[in-house]
Amino acid sequence: MGLELPWGARTSRPAKRVAQLVLAWSLDEPERLGECFPIEGPTSLGRGTPLSDDPAPRGTFLRSRPGQSTVCAPIANSRISRIHLVMQPEGDDIRLRSLGRAPVRINGVEVTEGVAREGDVVELHNAAVFYVCRRPKELPATSAGELGTFAFGEPDPFGLVGESEAAWALRDAYAFAGSTDRHVLLLGESGVGKELAARSIHGLSACRKVALVSRNASTMPETLLDAELFGNAKNYPNAGMPERAGLVGEADGSSLFLDEIGDLPEKSQVHLLRVLDCDGEYQRLGESKPRRSSLKLIAATNRSPETLKHDFLARFVHRIEIPGLGQRREDIPLVAAQILRNIAAKNGPIAARFFERRNNRVAEARLAPDLVARLLRHAFTHHVRELERLLWLAIGSATGDFIGLTPQVEAELRDSAESTSEVAEVDRETLARALADNDRSPTRTAKALGLKNRYVLIRLLKKHGLSAAGTDDKDEG
Amino acid sequence: MTTDARLLRDTLELAMARDDFAKGFYARLFAARPDLRPMFKSNSEGAQQKMFAQKLCAIVDNIDDPERLHDEAARIAKTHNGYGVTAEMYAWVGTALIDSLRDAAGAAWSDDAERAWQDAYATLARAIVSEPG
Numbered sequence: 173m174g175l176e177l178p179w180g181a182r183t184s185r186p187a188k189r190v191a192q193l194v195l196a197w198s199l200d201e202p203e204r205l206g207e208c209f210p211i212e213g214p215t216s217l218g219r220g221t222p223l224s225d226d227p228a229p230r231g232t233f234l235r236s237r238p239g240q241s242t243v244c245a246p247i248a249n250s251r252i253s254r255i256h257l258v259m260q261p262e263g264d265d266i267r268l269r270s271l272g273r274a275p276v277r278i279n280g281v282e283v284t285e286g287v288a289r290e291g292d293v294v295e296l297h298n299a300a301v302f303y304v305c306r307r308p309k310e311l312p313a314t315s316a317g318e319l320g321t322f323a324f325g326e327p328d329p330f331g332l333v334g335e336s337e338a339a340w341a342l343r344d345a346y347a348f349a350g351s352t353d354r355h356v357l358l359l360g361e362s363g364v365g366k367e368l369a370a371r372s373i374h375g376l377s378a379c380r381k382v383a384l385v386s387r388n389a390s391t392m393p394e395t396l397l398d399a400e401l402f403g404n405a406k407n408y409p410n411a412g413m414p415e416r417a418g419l420v421g422e423a424d425g426s427s428l429f430l431d432e433i434g435d436l437p438e439k440s441q442v443h444l445l446r447v448l449d450c451d452g453e454y455q456r457l458g459e460s461k462p463r464r465s466s467l468k469l470i471a472a473t474n475r476s477p478e479t480l481k482h483d484f485l486a487r488f489v490h491r492i493e494i495p496g497l498g499q500r501r502e503d504i505p506l507v508a509a510q511i512l513r514n515i516a517a518k519n520g521p522i523a524a525r526f527f528e529r530r531n532n533r534v535a536e537a538r539l540a541p542d543l544v545a546r547l548l549r550h551a552f553t554h555h556v557r558e559l560e561r562l563l564w565l566a567i568g569s570a571t572g573d574f575i576g577l578t579p580q581v582e583a584e585l586r587d588s589a590e591s592t593s594e595v596a597e598v599d600r601e602t603l604a605r606a607l608a609d610n611d612r613s614p615t616r617t618a619k620a621l622g623l624k625n626r627y628v629l630i631r632l633l634k635k636h637g638l639s640a641a642g643t644d645d646k647d648e649g
Numbered sequence: 650m651t652t653d654a655r656l657l658r659d660t661l662e663l664a665m666a667r668d669d670f671a672k673g674f675y676a677r678l679f680a681a682r683p684d685l686r687p688m689f690k691s692n693s694e695g696a697q698q699k700m701f702a703q704k705l706c707a708i709v710d711n712i713d714d715p716e717r718l719h720d721e722a723a724r725i726a727k728t729h730n731g732y733g734v735t736a737e738m739y740a741w742v743g744t745a746l747i748d749s750l751r752d753a754a755g756a757a758w759s760d761d762a763e764r765a766w767q768d769a770y771a772t773l774a775r776a777i778v779s780e781p782g
Binding site: 199200220221248249250251253254273298527528529530531532535 | 658665666691693699700702705706707710
């Protein structure tokens with residue numbers, strides 16, 4: 173028997189990706205959102221248990237989480253026929269044929285037979301809406317799996333909602349960043365949930381029992397930045413000034429979350445270097461003796477990391493790119509459901525008008541399937557914040573007792589070009605060349621390729637198995 | 650699958666193809682027995698209609714599986730007997746159900762379908778009433 177070396181395991185291949193339908197809306201079973209229906213061979217989908225005359229083996233819905241896949245009960249949705257769809261993989265896509273009574277639409281176009289691709293939306297009219305994606309049948313076990321005690325589809329203990337591969341990768345990145353003593357840089361567009369990320373990382377860190385200190389760097393007046401960060405001695409700079417610990421002092425033994433760090437002037441970035449480098453050493457204004465603060469800095473920016481001073485940027489061992497809703501579209505219905513639950517909890521009249529009631533309790537929202545189908549394809553720019561605004565707009569412009577696709581909402585929605593075409597248009601060779609020509613900088617490469625932003629590029633890189641500088645965060649640790 | 654089971658499933662599929670089937674059933678039931686309406690107050694109309702349609706499908710889907718059908722009857726007894734549902738009320742519900750199915754099936758309805766539904770409903774109602782609840 174040969175000696176087995178630990179790094180031998182690195183030869184193992186990544187999990188095979190399988191085309192799946194993810195349940196995004198269900199008339200009768202709203203509690204099943206996020207369940208996946210993998211299609212590995214000829215598969216039929218229908219209500220109830222398998223029938224003797226099923227045209228293909230009956231598929232099953234799974235609740236897939238890292239290291240575990242739970243088989244779910246058969247569909248009990250009354251609007252879905254006993255045999256509704258027969259499907260089979262066709263390359264990366266799914267060929268489907270409709271046998272059910274409710275008409276089938278792919279991206280809004282009615283079909284009796286058709287091909288659904290990753291990013292497409294398949295609707296069974298007034299019965300169910302599915303999002304098509306490709307992901308491993310079972311997500312690999314990660315340290316974030318320990319978080320998995322919360323109910324499927326519900327927010328995790330820190331408030332992140334999502335059961336997608338991207339959501340779980342994010343939880344894993346948070347768990348890893350939280351488990352170390354190193355500083356973290358959060359990157360992502362406005363509205364992706366950077367504050368929630370900071371709370372997650374702090375909540376998963378050794379200092380979670382001490383309150384997180386949080387501040388938006390862009391709100392600090394430039395002339396008072398050092399005093400805000402490092403505090404001041406009593407009577408400094410003027411008599412009568414109270415002693416202040418400053419953010420760095422307040423965060424001793426905890427984490428300091430500085431949002432919009434890209435707005436911090438270079439001078440202040442330099443001042444922070446010492447704290448990040450020398451065991452948290454800093455000086456209060458008006459004091460000569462250095463102090464120490466044992467803090468973990470969690471910084472966030474929606475700008476390119478390259479806009480930060482390079483030596484300041486280098487101190488962030490963990491850089492976590494937070495995906496926007498466009499990169500985890502299958503989570504959109506779950507996030508929407510949570511936003512609506514929050515709205516109902518605080519707005520009684522809205523709950524009474526737009527929500528079902530079961531056993532005298534507020535239950536699911538009456539959400540129209542065409543709205544969900546359009547949200548799944550919308551090109552979000554402000555992500556969760558934008559989704560919340562669109563839902564409020566739908567509520568505010570509703571004329572009936574359901575939340576639907578009103579003309580006002582329709583005017584705000586635009587189908588995502590990135591969901592299929594942009595991803596398909598740039599081939600691997602062009603991508604690799606553009607990366608090399610631009611020193612692997614995601615921002616510059618995205619610009620050179622004429623992509624909307626670097627997040628579209630990251631999606632493309634993932635599709636082609638490539639990476640740019642700073643997009644493979646965990647490996648840097 | 651027996652002929653009756655096929656008839657039940659085919660006519661149910663026709664009923665479920667209509668968005669307003671469950672709504673129509675309750676409208677018919679409350680028109681005939683307005684005194685039943687307060688018994689459904691704890692759920693919104695939409696939720697009640699979804700639950701009804703789902704339960705009806707579950708019963709018909711398992712119509713030729715006595716064990717599962719018995720389980721369904723036991724579940725219904727457990728939830729309904731607590732609300733003060735009496736044996737007499739099951740007869741009213743049966744009438745509203747079969748009238749609604751007949752309407753929904755239209756020309757596809759037959760004497761055989763009528764008999765199959767009458768028999769199936771009577772069997773189910775007996776099973777529910779005989780459950781301890």
